[in-house]
Amino acid sequence: MDIKFDKHSLIVNGERIVLKSGTIHYFRTFGKKEWFDRLAKMKAGGYNCVDLYLCWSFHNPQKGVWDFEGYKNIAELFQCAKDLGMFIIVRPGPYINAEVSAGGLPYWLLKDKDVIPRNRKDGDYIYSKAYMDNLKDWYGKVLPIVKDFDNLIAIQIENEYSTNGGEVEYLQELYQIVRSYGINVPIFHNDAYIAGLYADVVDIYACDIYPYINPKTNWREETYSFDTLDNLEDMTRCFSENSPMFIAEMQSGWYDKWLGYGYEKIREDMGKDHINIMTKTALSQGVTMFNHYMCAGGTNILDTCSDEVYTSYDFASPISELGIIKDNFKKAKEINYFLDAFNLSQTGPKESDVEVPQGCYFKEREDLINSCTWKFIRNFNSCETMIDGVNLESFDMKILPENLSLYACKIVKSGVEIFAKLDNGSSQAIFVLADEKNSITIEDSSGNIQNYSADCSDFETLTFEANGKKTLIIFLTRKTSDECWKLENKLIFGAKFIYPDGRIAIENEKEIKTYTLEGGFNSQCYTPQTSSLRVKLTDFDVYFCAPEIEKDYDYSSWKKIKHNEDFTLQDSFQSDVYSEFVWYRGKISNKVREISITARHIFAIYINGYEILNRNSYKHDNLASVDEHIVVDVNPDVYNNDNNEICVLVQNLGFDRGFTNNIGTPRGLIYFKCDTQELIDWHIRGRISLDKREMQEGQAPYLACLEKEFEIPEKYFDKDVFAPFVLDMEKTPFRRATIFLNGVKIGRYIRHNANQTKFYLPYEFLQKNNKIQIVIWEKSHRIKGVIDFKNYLNGVIINIENHKVYQLF
């Protein structure tokens, strides 16, 4: 593939293109079936590119150990995009942020004292050869795979990088490494500060734009947050005069955090208006390369995510975590189809004397390909406003043509937007969006100019003919356009989604209408046969799964960890313990009456098998987790005369993602001090034991595992059924649980800390015969013994059910 570029756009095999990209995270969306589904939906929605971070830690769990198999097989992912006719943007980091633990750097790397992650410490540039040697190994594994794919259109080095001094050497070296693998596509870096960082190092300058980062504020009231986007061309042209305007991350959603607001609120806040305004404003600024971040949400499984985020990474994105098309996707589709209809890859700003009302935005661009003018108008007022003779609803934005020549007529002026175009060389159908408050002015081939009301119902048509050619202007209501899909030279109406191979998805019995220029409208009725399934799980096998808490547990094989004179402990990963759950055990004197403790992020203290404290110690503020220092009294009744044992269990929620802070904030037990000032001979080990054994009275009733097998009928795995399953924890009595599906950790449930009670069961790990295990780390003073605990758990009901069922025809 021949890729060139100039100041306007990418030029691929001699043709200018607008790059319409969206991000998915393959480390949160697993395996070929989901990759195909998400990418196929994107392609059907008019995206021509998928943006892919490559996550180092996902493939390199230990030094020298690499895993690119199964759902980690990136070559299959790239091939899937290629088969769908999509370009790929690859971003191999080494640092990727993406709210993954340590920003994607492997844990073992952080342990090496010679490694200075990202050649940066406290913001200052410090070159680390050890770090560079390791990242060369990573690049050496992935770049040869990337190089083999001719649908690669651009590659990014590092991510949102900066140092206090703005040194360029590190980025220059990364650039040379990429080139040394024979990769010849444009190289870029994404500048989070829109300050021209590394513009001279890379081929194409790119930036990130996120106007909405605080769900506490309402972007409709705080519209100043769009200032940068509104001035992007002026701001960035001074340092990127010869490359296309590229927004490498253009906000199309936002992530929720522990103790956050929930995706329902974020989705409601942003709505379809946000992506509409973002994308159209970007186009008004001359952007011809954009990437919706994120385009499809995902799920944080295993130990992938940073300590900031919980299991769902829905991101309020156009395609939800479960693969469902949302309102913002429909809006993105509308814009993408318009860009397919009229190529806006070569435009220039045009001076305008239009009077712009307060709260509104108006830009004009001269289109050098379509020889017309495009007007970009936006209303940030809370009421309908008229701009340049066009009525615009509150928080709406439109792209409107002026003097656009078609086969048999010319759109002189328009208050309605173009949705899509079909064209067979002699006839063309321009689908426009009906609008009861606006009109369209058209000049026919005889020079007659007429104004037509756009207050039309579906499929009302204006027909123009001239010189053996025909132009149809066909009106669509917004509701119809939302479920309208373009497939080559055909429009399909009424489908929930389509795949580019021609399959259409419906939820209920439905008449599907299609339109072609040659055949006009046709319709066919479809009736789905697959209904929604609910599997009610009761009568769980319940077993005790934390023998480590018991008084006489043998921990002699555990690693020793030093309790320092200042009562701190080294990070658990320094002891090669990378697990989410970390046990600490040691001996304690019976004189201790008070313990001071700091641990990340959730912990419990047990003495002689009795729980002393169980604490959610998670707090995240100002982009960093905040330590909590707890002082707890110890009831002397827990002690024996001698030989007393203390056990601390800590649940780590991940490393800091390292955007603003140094990566590698300590995890596990960080500080432990007794009022006796004694130092403990701590021993450490990771993981929860899921050893199945009978419960016995006298055991510590603190952690238990619920286990149940269940079946999913074969038909839900059929290639023509799309039916994502969720596990619903809503009605359970637990405060905390970790969920395993067929041995894979697929979720963390912490009641009150996250707005999530339903957990997606990814197709990659779901089978016909399944085993679910839910490890409960429960605190309830009402439960006095292990038998009570078992009785308490016996009444649990958990449903596994379809979120939606679509059948494809």
Added chain:
Amino acid sequence: MAVVPDFLIKRVYKKGSLRKCDEGIEFDLKNVLGPGVISGLDYVQINDYKFTKEAISFITQGIELFANSVSELNPIRFRLGQEGTMRLLEHVECLKNGVNKIIIELTNPEAGRMKITLEDNLNIA
């Protein structure tokens, strides 16, 4: 490190604007970075002297805001391209000829406390 790297955040300071005025000392800022919110003006330090909230005001778009009234509920919205004057309302002999060190500590709702360290010569024009 700060959310915005040092060398970038320094760009908001208008070089050569440090001056004496009737009320005390003034200098100018211009937001050339992007839309910002200041939810706290914690202190300004010039050389060894620290001006506390009571002695700091920020004048922008014709309005004078006193630092002790700035909070998350009453933030300063400092838009892209917007200019403002930081006024230090105390008569103290902290300025010197030659290079003066200026430290501004402020709070941003998302990023927390941010410290900007600058240097400027006294403008005696």
